[in-house]
Amino acid sequence: MSFAASVLTLYPEMFPGALGLSLAGRALEAGIWSLEAIQIRDFATDKHRTVDDTPAGGGAGMVMRADVLARAIDHASPPGDERPRLLMSPRGKPLTQAVVRELAAGPGAVILCGRFEGVDQRLIEARELEEVSIGDFILSGGEPAALVLLDAVVRLLPGVMGNAVSGEEESFENGLLEHPHYTRPQEFEGRPIPDVLISGNHKKIAEWRHAEAEKLTGERRPDLLTAIRNLRYDPSTKLLSVWFTPSGDRYDYEGVEPEVYAAFTAAASKGRFFNDFVRDRYSVRLVEYGRRR
Numbered sequence: 001m002s003f004a005a006s007v008l009t010l011y012p013e014m015f016p017g018a019l020g021l022s023l024a025g026r027a028l029e030a031g032i033w034s035l036e037a038i039q040i041r042d043f044a045t046d047k048h049r050t051v052d053d054t055p056a057g058g059g060a061g062m063v064m065r066a067d068v069l070a071r072a073i074d075h076a077s078p079p080g081d082e083r084p085r086l087l088m089s090p091r092g093k094p095l096t097q098a099v100v101r102e103l104a105a106g107p108g109a110v111i112l113c114g115r116f117e118g119v120d121q122r123l124i125e126a127r128e129l130e131e132v133s134i135g136d137f138i139l140s141g142g143e144p145a146a147l148v149l150l151d152a153v154v155r156l157l158p159g160v161m162g163n164a165v166s167g168e169e170e171s172f173e174n175g176l177l178e179h180p181h182y183t184r185p186q187e188f189e190g191r192p193i194p195d196v197l198i199s200g201n202h203k204k205i206a207e208w209r210h211a212e213a214e215k216l217t218g219e220r221r222p223d224l225l226t227a228i229r230n231l232r233y234d235p236s237t238k239l240l241s242v243w244f245t246p247s248g249d250r251y252d253y254e255g256v257e258p259e260v261y262a263a264f265t266a267a268a269s270k271g272r273f274f275n276d277f278v279r280d281r282y283s284v285r286l287v288e289y290g291r292r293r
């Protein structure tokens with residue numbers, strides 16, 4: 001079963017684009033994933049093949065029409081299609097490695113690329129589109145965002161990366177930014193490779209890398225270094241509540257087995273246990289906002 005991507009766009013020529021090369025391109029050729037780029041304009045009904053119109057209520061720009069987009073989506077994703085339907089959108093939930101991993105574990109995705117000011121709200125609701133953002137900036141269209149999302153997903157598909165381990169050691173997979181890398185030459189412009197890396201002591205090397213990753217994360221992305229402040233577990237509902245610091249937020253994880261909670265409370269590093277065995281494994285709800293920044 002391969003990962004099937006259907007992209008709805010006004011610019012199908014942008015696909016596969018960068019994804020036709022390198023790792024993703026080879027995987028595409030090998031049939032590990034498939035990509036179909038669908039021209040939204042083909043679902044317009046007037047002779048000018050119009051896909052947009054002026055915003056209700058006035059204002060600048062144009063809005064993509066719900067009726068045209070609905071026909072395109074219904075064509076790409078007929079009843080019974082199990083794939084999530086995504087809308088690339090700066091208002092969407094942030095694309096994170098956890099989201100990427102979840103998509104990569106599924107059958108594929110139907111991805112709508114917006115243009116102009118965006119799409120009619122009724123389409124988003126009627127077709128239950130999940131809005132996904134690749135960051136807090138505005139692109140001119142959803143296509144580059146779709147390429148980014150698919151690139152991140154495809155490299156996780158089984159058989160795509162030569163070295164399966166490297167996928168798991170990247171930044172974010174363990175909640176930290178990655179440690180620095182070095183390769184030959186031994187000395188570059190007077191800068192040697194750190195001694196520990198040529199020591200051959202694998203335990204020391206792993207410790208050094210972890211310490212560097214923590215240091216770097218603390219300097220650049222302290223927001224990623226959340227710690228667990230408190231745990232509470234209700235065996236009758238199998239609900240695990242986790243309080244985080246510094247945010248003070250509380251998240252409830254559903255369907256957690258008592259053994260998992262017992263191991264959690266016993267774990268020497270709560271953060272690591274959480275990353276390895278809790279986060280992304282259960283359905284979760286943010287139930288309490290702590291103090292906001």
Ligand code: SAH
Binds near residue numbers: 090118133135140142
């Ligand atoms: N008026 C909109 C921006 C429209 S940009 C607003 O202010 O929110 C046009 C299209 O580009 C969007 O419909 C969306 O599909 C895409 N896009 C822009 N920025 C994006 C981002 N950060 N992530 C994902 N898609 C984005």
